[in-house]
Amino acid sequence: MLPHPTSLTYIIQNCTSNLNPPYIFNFLKKISRVCVLAATCRDGPELKAVNINTGQLHKIYDLFDYKFILKPASDYQKNELKHAIGETDSRLFPTLGSICMRKHFEFMRERFRQLTELEKNSFRAIFLLFSGFIYPFTLQRIKAILTDVLEHTIHNIDDPAIRTSLNILEANGFVIFTKDENFIVPDAAYITKPESGFYYPENRSLQKDYVKLAECFKKHKDADGLNKLAFSQYNNGRYRFCSD
Numbered sequence: 001m002l003p004h005p006t007s008l009t010y011i012i013q014n015c016t017s018n019l020n021p022p023y024i025f026n027f028l029k030k031i032s033r034v035c036v037l038a039a040t041c042r043d044g045p046e047l048k049a050v051n052i053n054t055g056q057l058h059k060i061y062d063l064f065d066y067k068f069i070l071k072p073a074s075d076y077q078k079n080e081l082k083h084a085i086g087e088t089d090s091r092l093f094p095t096l097g098s099i100c101m102r103k104h105f106e107f108m109r110e111r112f113r114q115l116t117e118l119e120k121n122s123f124r125a126i127f128l129l130f131s132g133f134i135y136p137f138t139l140q141r142i143k144a145i146l147t148d149v150l151e152h153t154i155h156n157i158d159d160p161a162i163r164t165s166l167n168i169l170e171a172n173g174f175v176i177f178t179k180d181e182n183f184i185v186p187d188a189a190y191i192t193k194p195e196s197g198f199y200y201p202e203n204r205s206l207q208k209d210y211v212k213l214a215e216c217f218k219k220h221k222d223a224d225g226l227n228k229l230a231f232s233q234y235n236n237g238r239y240r241f242c243s244d
Contacts, residue, residue: 091194119165133232136183148216
């Protein structure tokens with residue numbers, strides 16, 4: 001006989017106080033006929049950051065009897081969900097989750113409006129790196145973009161000032177730091193389409209900024225950044241950019 005849901009909740013709460021995910025998983029398997037654990041994760045640097053910062057949590061996946069990966073939702077499925085929840089936004093959403101986040105997006109937009117110009121531009125610098133597939137997002141690269149690409153006019157953009165702006169972005173939920181705090185991981189919800197259009201200034205041309213970014217990397221002798229930018233542009237069919 002399975003425990004009453006209330007009792008099971010109490011058991012799980014006591015287990016989680018041990019902060020030992022494998023123990024929790026094995027315990028649940030002992031008291032239930034079927035144990036289903038659903039999770040969501042991200043790729044690339046976001047996944048790396050999760051693995052670094054969650055201790056044994058990522059190892060729990062090795063204990064699963066069956067490992068499944070859900071297929072991305074089709075356009076038909078997305079439209080079904082939009083109809084079901086009364087969503088009228090005609091923009092193309094990348095995931096089912098993003099379709100349900102309108103109120104959250106509105107809240108975060110208002111939060112972004114309250115930031116200082118340095119904090120906003122620091123986030124835009126991260127977006128520019130992300131859109132060009134230029135990893136990792138380091139303080140040095142952000143500082144270079146602020147001065148050479150975004151032409152930030154406030155004089156006080158030394159390392160401590162930029163670090164403070166990144167800390168504020170983290171406190172407001174736009175980015176997180178990896179464990180060693182040298183690399184920045186942005187929340188994908190705000191730097192992927194369609195929501196990213198709000199955060200990058202409409203009066204700026206992304207393609208022109210890529211050209212400035214290439215010159216910026218040359219100036220600062222960032223060969224890795226320059227190569228990654230060229231590779232991303234080539235993959236997007238912008239062959240002339242690469243030859244220039």
